[in-house]
Amino acid sequence: MKLLIIGGTRFLGRHLVTSAVARGHQVTLFNRGTHPAEDLPSVEAIQGDRHTDLARLHGRRWDAVIDTCGMLPRSVRASAEALSHSVERYIFISTQNVYADVSTPGVTETAPLTTLTDAQLDEAYAIDRSGEPSYGKLYGGLKALCEQAAEEVMPNGVLIIRPGLIVGPYDYTDRFTYWPARIARGGEVLAPGNPDQFVQFIDVRELAEWTIRMAERNETGVYNANRLPETLTMKEVLDECQAVSQSNASFTWASEEFLLQNEVTAWTEMPLWLPYEAAPHLKGFMFVNCDKAIRAGLAIRPLKDTISATLAWYQTTHTEKLKAGLDPDKEQAVLRKLREDPGTSR
Numbered sequence: 536m537k538l539l540i541i542g543g544t545r546f547l548g549r550h551l552v553t554s555a556v557a558r559g560h561q562v563t564l565f566n567r568g569t570h571p572a573e574d575l576p577s578v579e580a581i582q583g584d585r586h587t588d589l590a591r592l593h594g595r596r597w598d599a600v601i602d603t604c605g606m607l608p609r610s611v612r613a614s615a616e617a618l619s620h621s622v623e624r625y626i627f628i629s630t631q632n633v634y635a636d637v638s639t640p641g642v643t644e645t646a647p648l649t650t651l652t653d654a655q656l657d658e659a660y661a662i663d664r665s666g667e668p669s670y671g672k673l674y675g676g677l678k679a680l681c682e683q684a685a686e687e688v689m690p691n692g693v694l695i696i697r698p699g700l701i702v703g704p705y706d707y708t709d710r711f712t713y714w715p716a717r718i719a720r721g722g723e724v725l726a727p728g729n730p731d732q733f734v735q736f737i738d739v740r741e742l743a744e745w746t747i748r749m750a751e752r753n754e755t756g757v758y759n760a761n762r763l764p765e766t767l768t769m770k771e772v773l774d775e776c777q778a779v780s781q782s783n784a785s786f787t788w789a790s791e792e793f794l795l796q797n798e799v800t801a802w803t804e805m806p807l808w809l810p811y812e813a814a815p816h817l818k819g820f821m822f823v824n825c826d827k828a829i830r831a832g833l834a835i836r837p838l839k840d841t842i843s844a845t846l847a848w849y850q851t852t853h854t855e856k857l858k859a860g861l862d863p864d865k866e867q868a869v870l871r872k873l874r875e876d877p878g879t880s881r
Contacts, residue, residue, distance in 0.1 A: 536560045536751060537596070539622065541585060541614065542603035544572040546705050547628065550743035551601060552578060558747055565592060585610055589617040599624040599750045606670065607663055608656075608680035615688035626694045626750060627685050631759060631823050632675035633697060638815060640764065640822030644697070644757040651676035682757075694754050696746060699761040699823060700807075703739035703841055704848035710806045711736065712853070713860030714773060715846040719780035725866050725873075726786040727794060727801070727808035730770035734807045735821040737761045738841045745833045754831070762835045764822040769807060772838065779842045789873055797869050804861045 538555050542548040543564040549572055555562050556576040563579040583591045585604075600622045605611040615625055631637075635647045651659070651673065659673045670677055685693045702711035718724055742760055749758075770786075777784045791810045794801075801810050811818050825833070861869075 536598045537563070538747075538750065539563050539565060539592070539595075539597040539600040539618070540603065541565050541600065541605070543578075544570045544575065546707055547701060547739055547743060548603045549575055549705060550703075550739050551603065551746060552576060554740075554743045554747045558751070560747070563595075563597065585614055589613060592617060592621065595621060597622050599626055599753075601626040601628070601746065601750070602685075603628050605681045605685075606668065606677055607659065608677065608684040609660075611681040612684035612688060615685045619689055624692055624694055624750065624753060624755065625685050625689050626696065626746065627682060628746075629678045629682055629695050629697045630675065631697045631699045631761070631820075633679040633682065634675070634823075637817060637819040637823070640819045641824050642759075642819055642822075643824045644759055644827060648679040648682075649676040651680065656680070691755060694749060695757040696742075696749075697757065697759050698737055698742055699759075699821075700736040701739050701742060702736045702845065704844050704852075706739065706845070707858070709857045709859040710802070712845055712849055713806050713857055715776045715780065715842050716849050716853075716857060717860060718773065718776040718784045719782050719846060719850075721782035721784045723870055724773070724784050724786050725799075725805075725861060725870055726773055726788045727769070727799075727805040728788070728791045728810065730786075730788055731768050732808075732811075733765050733821055734767055734769055734772060735761050735764055735823065736807070738836055738844075740844070741834060741836050745828070745831075748832060758828045758831065758833075759823050759825045760828050760833060761823055761825045763825060763829065767838065772807065772842075775838050776842050776846075779839060779846060787870060787873060789869070793873065793876075794869075797872060799861065799865075799869060803859050804865075806859050 538560050540551055543552050552562055552575055565581045567584050568582045581591055600618050633648045634642050635649045659670055659677055662668055682695050706712055737760055773786055791812055799805055801808050809817050
């Protein structure tokens with residue numbers, strides 16, 4: 536199979552390349568070349584910007600294109616139009632953030648999507664022109680519009696994959712990496728909220744492998760891609776991190792109220808943690824229904840495997856300061872306050 540991957544050198548993209556090559560497929564990358572990855576398998580690369588250089592793809596044919604980085608609907612539409620006669624399938628990597636309401640568990644692929652006003656869309660394009668495209672609350676609505684643009688150009692020829700939090704080696708956000716890395720350091724670790732609160736995420740490698748298999752089968756439609764809900768707790772994640780690293784880490788659990796009072800930010804400073812009492816509109820975010828993807832062959836690997844691979848990458852390759860997680864000094868300050876008021880711990 537001939538595959539074109541838009542992007543292909545960061546996180547999910549690089550794992551897609553690795554999986555596709557391992558399964559014997561011919562891969563072409565189209566990207567700006569701003570994130571070189573010398574350790575990737577040798578594949579053809581076409582350098583160009585998807586906003587200005589789509590003509591560089593003309594005259595070529597592929598079985599499918601995987602769009603890993605489409606964010607603005609007009610750029611996805613332009614890409615789909617440029618490739619509509621060159622590919623059989625347009626595979627768009629979206630997000631479960633597209634859903635308008637995740638206040639209750641069990642959201643399926645048919646749930647209503649977030650919408651944006653014309654003013655909000657203009658705001659997104661202005662952000663993009665500024666060169667610092669951090670779209671914030673517009674993110675889910677933009678992805679929903681990108682899905683719509685691809686479908687309009689290639690009706691019945693689009694596969695839309697909506698992952699939740701993607702974790703594993705080469706995650707440049709560090710939203711999961713913090714836990715294996717922090718717990719490997721050992722000592723007293725501040726842990727968030729209720730130990731039995733369920734969490735939901737997907738290993739980047741299983742997402743990549745499944746996406747390639749879906750491309751091989753020429754699948755279309757919409758799929759949530761995540762592990763099954765209510766199968767993994769925060770405590771189980773942290774305990775497994777400790778077991779993998781064999782560190783002397785111990786966990787001090789702080790209540791949601793205490794963490795918020797001490798300005799500990801959910802999700803970024805405390806990855807995987809959502810304060811449901813303070814943010815009831817997110818109560819279903821970690822409970823998205825993924826039955827359709829599981830029936831289509833999405834296989835979830837053991838948690839130990841995800842943690843081991845993430846920690847090994849962090850210890851051997853990760854060279855920058857973690858972008859997520861609690862600053863060590865702030866963690867110690869919060870732990871001291873917690874000891875002064877032990878009634879706020881669990």
